[in-house]
Amino acid sequence: MSRLSAQVRTELQLVARNGEQLLLTLGIPVMLLVFFSLVDVLPTGTDDPIDFLAPGVLALAVMSTAMVSLGIGTGFERAYQVLKRLGATPLGRGNLIAAKIVAVVAVELAQFAVLVPIAVVLGWSPPSPNWLLAAVAVVVGTVAFAGIGLTMAGRLRGEVNLAAQNGLYLVLLLLGGMIIPFDELPAPLRTFARVLPSGALADVLRDALADAGSRPGTSWIVLAAWAVVTPPVARALFRFEGHR
Amino acid sequence: MSAVVVDGLTVRYGDLVAVHEVSFRAEHGEVTAVLGPNGAGKTSTIEVCEGYRRASAGSVRVLGMVPADHQRQLSERMGVMLQEGGVYPSARVRDAVRHYCDLYGRGVDPDALVGAVGLAERSSTTWRRLSGGEKQRLSLALALACRPDVAFLDEPTSGVDVLGRDTIRAIVRDLAAGGCAVVLATHELDEAERLADRVVIFDRGEVIADGTLDELRHGHDEIRFRSAPGLDLESLATATGLTASAVGPDEYLVRAAADPQVVSRLSGWLGDHGHPLTDLRAGAQRLEDVFRRLTAAAADGSRSDSTGDGDGSGAAGSDADEASR
Numbered sequence: 001m002s003r004l005s006a007q008v009r010t011e012l013q014l015v016a017r018n019g020e021q022l023l024l025t026l027g028i029p030v031m032l033l034v035f036f037s038l039v040d041v042l043p044t045g046t047d048d049p050i051d052f053l054a055p056g057v058l059a060l061a062v063m064s065t066a067m068v069s070l071g072i073g074t075g076f077e078r079a080y081q082v083l084k085r086l087g088a089t090p091l092g093r094g095n096l097i098a099a100k101i102v103a104v105v106a107v108e109l110a111q112f113a114v115l116v117p118i119a120v121v122l123g124w125s126p127p128s129p130n131w132l133l134a135a136v137a138v139v140v141g142t143v144a145f146a147g148i149g150l151t152m153a154g155r156l157r158g159e160v161n162l163a164a165q166n167g168l169y170l171v172l173l174l175l176g177g178m179i180i181p182f183d184e185l186p187a188p189l190r191t192f193a194r195v196l197p198s199g200a201l202a203d204v205l206r207d208a209l210a211d212a213g214s215r216p217g218t219s220w221i222v223l224a225a226w227a228v229v230t231p232p233v234a235r236a237l238f239r240f241e242g243h244r
Numbered sequence: 245m246s247a248v249v250v251d252g253l254t255v256r257y258g259d260l261v262a263v264h265e266v267s268f269r270a271e272h273g274e275v276t277a278v279l280g281p282n283g284a285g286k287t288s289t290i291e292v293c294e295g296y297r298r299a300s301a302g303s304v305r306v307l308g309m310v311p312a313d314h315q316r317q318l319s320e321r322m323g324v325m326l327q328e329g330g331v332y333p334s335a336r337v338r339d340a341v342r343h344y345c346d347l348y349g350r351g352v353d354p355d356a357l358v359g360a361v362g363l364a365e366r367s368s369t370t371w372r373r374l375s376g377g378e379k380q381r382l383s384l385a386l387a388l389a390c391r392p393d394v395a396f397l398d399e400p401t402s403g404v405d406v407l408g409r410d411t412i413r414a415i416v417r418d419l420a421a422g423g424c425a426v427v428l429a430t431h432e433l434d435e436a437e438r439l440a441d442r443v444v445i446f447d448r449g450e451v452i453a454d455g456t457l458d459e460l461r462h463g464h465d466e467i468r469f470r471s472a473p474g475l476d477l478e479s480l481a482t483a484t485g486l487t488a489s490a491v492g493p494d495e496y497l498v499r500a501a502a503d504p505q506v507v508s509r510l511s512g513w514l515g516d517h518g519h520p521l522t523d524l525r526a527g528a529q530r531l532e533d534v535f536r537r538l539t540a541a542a543a544d545g546s547r548s549d550s551t552g553d554g555d556g557s558g559a560a561g562s563d564a565d566e567a568s569r
Contacts, residue, residue, distance in 0.1 A: 006346035010332070010339070017334050077332065085330030085386070088294055089347045090320050241296075 003091050007099035014073065015107060021073065024169075025064045025107055029115060032179060033057045037122045043184050046212075051126075054119040055209050056178035058134075059141065059202035061111040063172060066104055066142040071149025071165045074100070079158030083240045104142060126210040133208035140227045141201035147230025148197070154238030172198035182214060194218065197226040245308065247272050247394045247425030248293060252302035255288045262288040265302065266451050268444045272393070275416060275426045277436035279535065280446030286429045287327065289446070290396050293427070294324055307394055320348065323392030323424075325383050327399050331371045338367040341385050348390035361385040362411045376403035384412060394425045401435050413439055437531040445538055452542045453534075461528040464537070467498040467507065470523035471514055479517075484509040494522070502526035 001009075015021055036042050037050045044052035077083050086096060148168075153161055174180065175189065176198030182190050193199050194215070200223035207213025248270035255263035263285040270276035280286050291297050292304050295311030295318060304311060309318050331340050342354040358367050361381040371379060380400060387395055400416070401409045416439055420426050430436055436443060443460060445453040453460055473494045481487050486509065488498045500506050507526055514521050529537075 001346045003347050003349070006343055010335070010343045013339060014332055014334055079329075080331070080333055081326055081329035082332055084296070085324065085326055086347075087296065088315070088319050088322065088324040089344065089390075090316055090349075091347050092316060 004095045004098055004102075007091060007095060008102045011099050011103035012106060015069070015103060018073075021069045025061065025069050026111060026114060029057050029061045029064065029111065030118060032060070033115060033118060034122065036179060037119075042179060043181065045181055045183070048123055050119060050122045050124045051210060051212070052181065052206070053179060054115075054122075054124040054126075055205040055212075056202045057119075058112065058115060058138075058209075059176070059198065059205050060173060060178045061115060062108060062138055062141045062201060063145050063169070063176075063178075063198055065107045065111065067145035067149035068165045068169045069107070070100065070104055070146055071153040072162055073153075074150060075153035075156065075161035075165070076158050078153060078240065079161075081241070087240060101146075104146065108138065108142065128211070129209040131209075134205055137201060137204045137208055137223070140223050141197065144197045144201075144223060144226035144230055147227070147232075147234045150234040151230060151237055154234060154240075172196060175199070177202045177214075195222055197223055200226070246270065247307060248276075248427060249305045250289065250293070250302070251304070253289060253292060253299050253304055254301040255285070255292060255297070256300040262449055263292075264449045266446070266449075267302075268451055268454050270394075270425045270427050270442070272425045273420055273423050274441040275420045275428055275439050276442045276444060277440035278427060278429045278444050278446065279431065279433065279436055279531075281431055281539075284446035285449040286431075286446050287398065290398060290427065290429050294322070294396055295319075320350075320390060321393040323387035323390055323395035323397075325380075325387040325395070325397040325400055327402070327429075328379075330383055330386065331379070333372040334370050336368050336370055337363050337374070337382055340371065340382060341389065344386045344389035350389070350391045352389050352391060354389075357385050357388060360388070360415065362408065375405075377405050377408040380404050381408060381412065384415065388415070388419070392419070392424050394427070395419060396427045396429070398429045399431070400428065401430070401432060409435075433530075433532045433535055443531070445535060447539050447542045450542075453538050457531065458528070460531070460534045460538075464529040464534065465499075465501045465527060466529055466533070467500055467502060467510065467524070467526040468495065469498075469510065469521060469525070470495050471519045471521055475519065476517075480510075480513055484513050486510060502528075 033053055036053055040049050042049055046052045149165065152164055156164055175185065175193040176196055177193060178198060182193055182199065185193055200219040203213045203219035204216055204223060207216035207219070213219060246269040250269070251267050253263055253266045254261065266285065266289055278286050278290065288297070292299050293306055293311055295315030298312045306318055307321060311318055335343070338354060338358055341358050345352045345354045345357065358364055361384055363378060363381055363385070366374065366378060371382065374382065380403060384397070384400055387397065397416070401412050404412060416426055416428070420441070428436065428439060437457065440457065442456055443453070444451055468491075471494060475488075475496065477488050477490070477496070486498050486500060486506065488496045491497045498510065507524070511521055
């Protein structure tokens with residue numbers, strides 16, 4: 001078995017055994033999708049709430065995995081000296097990062113394999129979805145969110161990182177246009193929300209899958225900017241040794 | 245060629261000098277104990293050897309390589325045991341060992357390794373549920389997964405119970421017997437005394453002694469005994485010529501060669517005065533006493549240096565030189 005394969009296997013084992021991460025990456029998106037599709041209380045502005053919710057929840061799933069799950073997991077690995085110990089093996093940083101990317105993509109595929117059929121069962125039937133464009137959006141969004149998650153994981157102490165990642169997740173969930181439309185936010189907050197990566201990813205996914213983005217051009221620029229800026233920031237700030 | 249060569253190593257953190265011009269060697273087939281109190285510079289030195297940080301000055305070579313420049317190549321032959329952590333908290337014992345065996349790719353059987361460190365019955369337990377001693381044994385197993393030619397073990401028996409210590413000691417001895425250079429960083433003097441072929445003593449960032457246990461103990465024989473509290477030590481000295489000092493309520497120390505006639509005079513005096521002899525230990529100084537002597541001498545040396553009374557050579561320097569010789 002190659003070193004990369006060994007590391008990927010370990011990364012996936014850890015995700016599969018971590019109940020909190022499964023709740024975050026799969027449980028919460030499924031619950032939000034099902035609940036708000038069946039209980040029509042959100043001002044989605046669509047005939048059927050699932051038309052607004054499905055792309056938004058897919059964006060939420062990407063954020064959950066690429067930012068929060070990756071960030072919390074990496075933060076604890078740093079705090080428990082796992083990264084330091086791996087640094088004294090022949091694995092190498094390149095293979096470690098590659099393994100994490102493979103694990104994130106694998107989890108995202110699993111999320112989509114669960115969420116898309118559930119959305120379809122709940123009545124989601126976009127007329128001409130552009131899945132290729134959606135895949136590009138997911139890749140760019142993954143890079144952007146991973147950069148944010150790893151920046152925090154590489155700098156903050158383990159427990160502080162945990163709290164910060166969860167707090168940011170909640171803020172981006174509420175402000176991000178994922179389950180609440182931008183237009184329902186107060187004007188100053190709306191402007192702020194539109195430059196967040198969460199809102200941008202939800203908007204470009206909505207545009208790609210249902211041709212219903214509010215400002216897809218701007219959202220693509222915002223999302224790409226986050227994807228360009230955050231990985232170098234993470235690289236510059238990341239410290240492999242950490243403390244609990 | 246020595247497995248580890250540290251030559252004039254200095255490690256600075258900003259203005260703080262953690263390690264100052266340290267030199268020592270570790271040989272294949274030997275256990276070298278790096279001793280010293282917390283903050284003495286042991287871990288900084290070991291981390292330079294492991295390639296985790298660069299030397300501020302001086303040089304370090306491990307298996308002929310500069311660790312910071314060749315960590316990848318070195319890591320294939322270097323076992324590392326961190327002072328704590330290093331394992332995914334939710335990883336199971338066998339999975340963690342298998343992971344490292346696969347990363348090193350040296351054909352080590354994970355099940356055999358789990359058994360060797362005495363964790364076979366805990367192989368499906370996650371790291372976070374292991375006791376402190378079990379975590380140390382798992383960490384040791386990960387260090388062995390590469391069949392190391394050199395191994396750096398940081399406090400390997402810290403928090404380990406008696407049986408676990410026996411297991412770890414046996415593994416360390418086997419490693420050295422197989423030709424591995426084992427460098428053991430510890431502040432547990434008893435552990436070093438049991439395992440080490442060579443001892444390097446750190447104090448305040450400097451090496452104050454370096455040698456085999458025999459070399460460090462040379463010329464410092466003693467007799468320790470326990471008897472009734474409050475012995476008349478002047479009477480003992482007058483009758484036997486032995487100068488004793490009380491080192492505990494009922495424990496006494498005589499600085500003298502472990503000669504049977506000396507022991508006979510001492511026990512005879514005790515018997516004549518109706519005092520019990522509840523414990524007797526004669527011979528070379530314990531490593532703990534060597535350590536106390538050397539660190540106290542180093543402190544005296546630095547004090548006299550700082551007041552300008554000393555000549556700069558210092559008792560510690562003398563002892564270290566003596567040990568090195």
